[in-house]
Amino acid sequence: xxxxxxxxxxxxxxxxMYRDECIIVDDKDNIIGHDSKYAAHRFIPEQPxxxxxxxxxxxxxxxRNKLLLQQRASSKITFPSLWTNTCCSHPLYGQTPSExxxxxxxxxxxxxxxxxxxxxxxxxELGIPPEQVPLQKFKYLTRLxxxxxxxxxxxxxxxxxxxxxxxMDYILFIKPDAPVTIEPNPDEIDDVxxxxxxxxxxxxxxxxxxxxxxxxxxxxxRFLDAWWSDLERxxxxxxxxxxxxxxxxx
Numbered sequence: 001x002x003x004x005x006x007x008x009x010x011x012x013x014x015x016x017m018y019r020d021e022c023i024i025v026d027d028k029d030n031i032i033g034h035d036s037k038y039a040a041h042r043f044i045p046e047q048p049x050x051x052x053x054x055x056x057x058x059x060x061x062x063x064r065n066k067l068l069l070q071q072r073a074s075s076k077i078t079f080p081s082l083w084t085n086t087c088c089s090h091p092l093y094g095q096t097p098s099e100x101x102x103x104x105x106x107x108x109x110x111x112x113x114x115x116x117x118x119x120x121x122x123x124x125e126l127g128i129p130p131e132q133v134p135l136q137k138f139k140y141l142t143r144l145x146x147x148x149x150x151x152x153x154x155x156x157x158x159x160x161x162x163x164x165x166x167x168m169d170y171i172l173f174i175k176p177d178a179p180v181t182i183e184p185n186p187d188e189i190d191d192v193x194x195x196x197x198x199x200x201x202x203x204x205x206x207x208x209x210x211x212x213x214x215x216x217x218x219x220x221x222r223f224l225d226a227w228w229s230d231l232e233r234x235x236x237x238x239x240x241x242x243x244x245x246x247x248x249x250x
Contacts, residue, residue: 013187020090020092021092022040022051022053023093023099023100025053025054027246027248029143029246031100034093037090041165042163043150049164050147050164050166052168054101054114054167055165055167055169055215056114056118056171057171057216058086058087058138059172060175060176060180061173062175065175065196067085067194067196068086068192069195069203070083070086070191071083071084076188078150078163078164081190083210084213084216085216086122087122088215088216089117089118089121089125098116099114101113106243109241111140118174119135124185125185126184126192127181128181133180137175137177138172139173141171141234142242142245143246144169144171144215144246144247145249145250146214146218148215149163173227175235204217222247222249227240
């Protein structure tokens, strides 16, 4: 079943797990099909690593170069209560306009599908109006292929759990021209926080007791400090672009 063209994020989390369709890819990021979020995220004996599917991770910065973090809602089916980057989700199959990027989109770095999905989810999760985060302000940097079982979910009430992520993650930076309006959706987010680099290091230290999403930890360890310390060049130039490499962390 395709995701409806006028999808607005309505419905329960369980509704969306069955209704939303992820874009299924191989390890070279070639599209090989589509299936529900429910099917794609099941880590079960018949499918121990889930289905590899496209995702995106948005890093949104303000005029002081502070990064917006979110804490995922405790009611989330997957990875509840974890702190992570501004917004993390999936381009969907069947959307109008399309969120499916073809090879030419990826090779050029345009990735309009991933950017449209990011705008949609920034509105759904954080209440940020689309006009405050126009497509042309997003900077696509590279792709990350990782797999992580969900060791934190206590809600295994849906038939088919436990859960995990197996993603081809498109990393997107954005620094809007003006402050954004934030109205977090309580079904998606428990808390938000703007941080600088030092504040993030403190929050991620073992003494904080905070838990972090596996994809965010990988991005922090591999890339984030270099990109963030050079933020203007990262966003305004091709200095840190890498459209060809798929960074594997398995």
